[in-house]
Amino acid sequence: MSEKITKNKILIIGIAGGLAQITSRIILQNNPDAEIYGVDNRDVPEVELKGLTCIKMKFSRGNFEKLFREHEFDVVYHLARISHSNIGPQDLRKRLELSVMGTSRILDLSLRFGIKKLIVLSTFHVYGALSDNSIFLDENAPLRASVKHAELRDVVEMDQICTNWMWKNQEQVETVVLRPCNIIGSQISNTMSKYLTSHFAIRPLDYNPVFQFIHEFDMATVLARSLDELKTGTYNVATDEFISLGDALKIVGVKGIPFPVSVAKPLNSLLKKGNLDIPDYLIEYLKNSCLISNKSLKSFLGEDFNRFNIKQALNLLKI
Template sequence: MSDSVENRPTLLVTGAGGALAQQVIQRLRADYRVVAVDFREEVWLGPDVDSYRVDFQKRGFEDLFRRYRFDGVVHLGRIMSSQGTRMSRYNANVLGTDRLLSLSDRYGVRRVIVLSTYHVYGANAFNPALIDESYPLKSAGLSMDLVDSVELENLATIYLWRNPELNITILRPCNIVGPGVRNTISNLLASRNAPVMAGFSPMMQFIHSEDMARAIETAYRQPHTGIFNVAPQDWVDYRDALEACGCRPIPVPSIPPALPRTLLRALNMRRFPPYLMDFFKYPVIIDGRQFAQRFQFEPERRLETIFRYYRELRYQS
């Protein structure tokens, strides 16, 4: 590694196997010595990026802190609610984050970004029309499968106030979509046929992964701590979003709860995880104005650009 890279501030990025983390790394690698880690796989990102597959709970993870003396951490290594078992998500998201923040505090890290999710607000019929950062996190009370998302946030918030020298910023984005993204909503938009709950079609927000990567980069470079929603100030009906992507909406009954899962399995269609089902019934529209104003940020890719990507992706398949 060249001396110029060695002399740069050193940055740890978790979740390196994901498309979003790789876009963030691409944006930061010119100014920082980036170390990429993932507990699922080791990813080759070029000779200037050291990459490791490491379990946050094992000694080897602390060895990285001793070796590199990180100046900052961008924590994107969260297992999504549609991935893994409930216990594996809890171990990775909550216990892993606790270990990461504890080591960051012990080894003098001075800037931390933590990626959360709008799912922490929960989806129900009584949500306000526009949810700001002060709204209570109701997911833990609505679904045990989303408890780890709320606990990850609560843990990061404890460090935010108890350890101000870490300069923690917590980001709650809306639906992240775009090239390489493999979450539930992105998979549905990419399908030829996708389920909609009969009688429901909630308003939704989408942010392109490249805009979200820019939001994370912007947040890291600016010393504004706190908790921020990240979302555009436009939204669209879920059914309309599917049709704009060239996907055919297939209505399925929402009750009893096991019926839509059974029907979708029989039809060999993509399914929403049971614990995300309410997000396809009730709108969860978050207010991203505080982040936009504090960081002077505005998404560059509008809904039409996002939907065009999925239309073209379908034509190529």
């Protein structure tokens, strides 16, 4: 367990996202003395919450250096991985620049400016959805996301940069890399939440993969608890439950468009013209399961770290 050190000054990168918003509220609830600086290159929400300051800024080396220099942060939350929704493989360069190069700069600055704890939000997508996946992959499983989809290279590279850096600098900075399963909720605007609430969702006829879902509130709680309760390492984040895609769609009440996913990829390029597309890589997740083990996380946070079970999480999407 990490020692109790003062962690009052917190930087959250990617504050415009729903998950970052909920996380900052939970942190402030747990520690009213905390001072949170939230930054994003997107429009930041106008929130009047004691202890939370949100700033919109361009993600550049100069701006980050200035930020780290002016505020002596104790903790950095890096929640700014660029989403793949609505972005095709053609934007790989842009995503590599933001996710990989940006992350590398944040890591450098964290070391230079004596950050005590760094928490990075990665994703379970790094493992890849392949037909020969074993079940409940642990954190040591190979990261095979880009085997079929080169556009997921940024996701894998960002994760690998963080984990390599984490072990190399573990004496100086306590680093936690989280690989959550599908985070869903009404405040979060990620690919899976959009998919599960879209009337144009493709309902696979030829496959019925099994999914793990975690509610945004539970994920935010894990992020907040990471501050004091998780020591340096990589952690999969998922609950014990799983559900087939067909059953999940039934719970959220989405009939979707029944369609053989085997032919979805070529069709997807046509659909892009009508702006009804889903990212190519997601098609793979609609075919094959990618389930992760939560053993390591539970050894620190306990058996019942989640408030919502999978059915409740899905039902809450309807609100």
